Amino acid sequence: MKTIGLIGGMSWESTANYYQLINQGIKQRLGGLHSAKLVLVSVDFAEIEALQHQGNWQKTAEILSNAAKSLELAGADFFLICTNTMHKVASQVENAVTIPLLHIADATGSQLISNKLNKVGLLGTKFTMQQDFYKDRLHSNFSIDVLVPSHIEQDFVHDVIYQELCLGKVKEQSRKQYLEIINCLSRRGAQGIILGCTEIGLLIEKSHTQSILYDTTLIHAQAAVLESLKK
Missing domain, CATH: 3.40.50.1860 (Rossmann fold)
Structure with missing residues (x-):
């Protein structure tokens, strides 16, 4: 081993x-x-x-x-x-x-490809959602298109990560708003949703949504x- x-x-x-x-x-x-x-x-x-x-x-x-x-x-x-x-x-x-x-993006990309996905939504910090280091790796190495939330939604997702989840706080209202954002990404054509921050899995689980979730920690x-x- x-x-x-x-x-x-x-x-x-x-x-x-x-x-x-x-x-x-x-x-x-x-x-x-x-x-x-x-x-x-x-x-x-x-x-x-x-x-x-x-x-x-x-x-x-x-x-x-x-x-x-x-x-x-x-x-x-x-x-x-x-x-x-x-x-x-x-x-x-x-x-x-x-x-x-x-x-982590290679591990995630390999999983997405094995499930035959080519367009996904991405939740994470604003750094991950806005900058190219993660999205471009998925696109270049795996030909996967990545959708991200609106700028206002990105601000909310980011703030919950740093002000709640990283402090061990899990709030039902934040979960509801995350689920609304996930539903919006699905309506835009996302075949699955990458939980692209290792804390998001503390808030959102498979039982919470019909969208297919990809928990990057797991x-x-x-x-x-x-x-x-x-x-």
Whole structure:
């Protein structure tokens, strides 16, 4: 079994889900008392969040690169950045080490292609919804068209992530408005909805909507399990 490296803490609530999902996946496949071999470096999200909103992505890349180096020194065979937004600096972080990065958009794109989808809606932080680092990777590598909400809806989705979900707050009213946004994306032709922030799965579940949801935390964790068991 390969050792999985996790860069977490962005936020710790979703990182805890990664840990649980990966270990559940290993147990399901190997049975008995098996659990995942992994190492975790958890950063201070308050520092990362401030730098994000300052536009200081270079500094965030340095912080995550140092975390990746620590994972490599600890014996990780590959690593994950346990957040969608920080994949904006994925190439810089990957270039800082010799072990490979399991990219969250690639894991998601592979799942979408296996389900024969070519147009999806995307919910996430404004950085993920507005900038090209995530959408372009899905389009270039998987020929998937990505729809995003209106600017007003993006503001709401973003604020709920940072002001509620990252603080462990799950509000019914926010869920209702998220579901309205999901329905709008579906009416615009989205065949499925990417929950493109690792916290959104805390708010929206499959039972809440008829739209097909793609929870990137679950998809990324499952991909990590499969990679760890490759020989």
